[in-house]
Amino acid sequence: MSPTYPGEFEQMVLLAILRLEDNAFALSVLRELDKQAGRRVSRGALYKTLERLDEKGLVEWEVEETTPGRGGHPRRRFSVTPTGVRALRTSRDALHRLWHGLEDMLGEPNP
Amino acid sequence: MSPTYPGEFEQMVLLAILRLEDNAFALSVLRELDKQAGRRVSRGALYKTLERLDEKGLVEWEVEETTPGRGGHPRRRFSVTPTGVRALRTSRDALHRLWHGLEDMLGEPNP
DNA sequence: GTATCGATGTCTACATTGCCTGCATCGATG
DNA sequence: CATCGATGCAGGCAATGTAGACATCGATAC
Numbered sequence: 001m002s003p004t005y006p007g008e009f010e011q012m013v014l015l016a017i018l019r020l021e022d023n024a025f026a027l028s029v030l031r032e033l034d035k036q037a038g039r040r041v042s043r044g045a046l047y048k049t050l051e052r053l054d055e056k057g058l059v060e061w062e063v064e065e066t067t068p069g070r071g072g073h074p075r076r077r078f079s080v081t082p083t084g085v086r087a088l089r090t091s092r093d094a095l096h097r098l099w100h101g102l103e104d105m106l107g108e109p110n111p
Numbered sequence: 112m113s114p115t116y117p118g119e120f121e122q123m124v125l126l127a128i129l130r131l132e133d134n135a136f137a138l139s140v141l142r143e144l145d146k147q148a149g150r151r152v153s154r155g156a157l158y159k160t161l162e163r164l165d166e167k168g169l170v171e172w173e174v175e176e177t178t179p180g181r182g183g184h185p186r187r188r189f190s191v192t193p194t195g196v197r198a199l200r201t202s203r204d205a206l207h208r209l210w211h212g213l214e215d216m217l218g219e220p221n222p
Numbered sequence: 223g224t225a226t227c228g229a230t231g232t233c234t235a236c237a238t239t240g241c242c243t244g245c246a247t248c249g250a251t252g
Numbered sequence: 253c254a255t256c257g258a259t260g261c262a263g264g265c266a267a268t269g270t271a272g273a274c275a276t277c278g279a280t281a282c
Contacts (some may be wrong), residue, residue, distance in 0.1 A: 007239050007268080008119040008202070015209035018216055027258070037205035045241040047260065052239075071249025073259045089217055091119070092210065094148035096220040098126035099203065105129055106200055109207040118239080118268050138229070156270040158231070163268075182278025184230045 006058065006087050012037055013049050014058060014088050017078050024078045025064070026050065050078065058084035117169065117198050123148055124160050125169060125199050128189050135189045136175070137161065161189065169195035 006014065016032040017024040030046055033039045053059040061076040080088070099106070117125065127143040128135040141157055144150045164170040172187040191199070210217070 004238080005119060005269090008116060008122070009240060011119070011206070012209055015206075015213065018213055019209065025258095026260080036208045039205065041240080042242050043260080044243070044262090048242095049240075051261090069249070070258070072247055072257075073261090075259060085216065092217065093220055094150065095122070095126075095206075097147045098123055098130065102126065102129055105196065106203065109204055115267075116240095120269060136229095137231080152269080153271050154231085155233085155272065159271095160269075162232095180278070181229070183228075183276050184232090186230060 004056075006053075006056075006091060009039075009041075010049060010053060010058075011088065011091055012039060013046070013053065014080050014084055017059060017080050018085075018088075022077070025075045026078070027075075029078070053084070057081055058087055115167075117164075117167075117202060120150075120152075121160060121164060121169075122199065122202055123150060124157070124164065125191050125195055128170060128191050129196075129199075133188070136186045137189070138186075140189070164195070168192055169198055 012033060013029060016029045016036070019036070020028055020032055026043070026046060029050075030041070030043065033041070033046075050059065054061070058081060059078050060081050061078045063074045064077050066074050123144055124140060127140045127147070130147070131139055131143055137154070137157060140161075141152070141154065144152070144157075161170065161172075165172070169192060170189050171192055172189045174185045175188050177185050
């Protein structure tokens, strides 16, 4: 049972969900990833990732009480589980330690 | 033309090489990853990753002038190419923007 | 001088992630 | 009723992550 770390994209999805708080529906996540990280992927790609994160217990969701006046599938509101938050912290800390001290070569983060 | 971003582990390997400067031989990278990021992988895993980073032009290497008195294969000294540095910066910036503002939930980095 | 060790590198194979296209659902709108 | 819009799901291939076995060749132990 080796740890198995969240991949690069998985991390981004988790972060996007956290930022969206109550508004983390799949398509909003897609927009957030584009807006904040310049990362554009297809819906299918995102859903697959969400499905995997769910299987790993890093995210969970509930269906939204259907807003009167919209059809199709009821949408799901995602949230990051405590396990997910922990995984995120671990990844961040590891990267942070590796980055630390390289500011000269890499420059400061570009906001 | 798809960008294709460095994966989670690939980023760590690139960073480890940068930190080691002139001392970036495969096995030192392995130790650096363990020490700084707590990430332990087999040699095979690392070599595969280095090979892929090389194919993508993110790292390059030269064989070391053989130190008198050590046998086996001559070891390779790796370095990150300018392209590699750029890729690293891009990934960092994207993650940085996503992290920004979430300090309350995630806490400050753990040094 | 032979067996082994130590530090490297390579090859093969498989598991996990990343990512896309295409298809289905179902109110609202024309 | 045809279509659109916002969703979600299935299937499948490509890229990444990871391990384990095997090869090389000085140095050192016996």
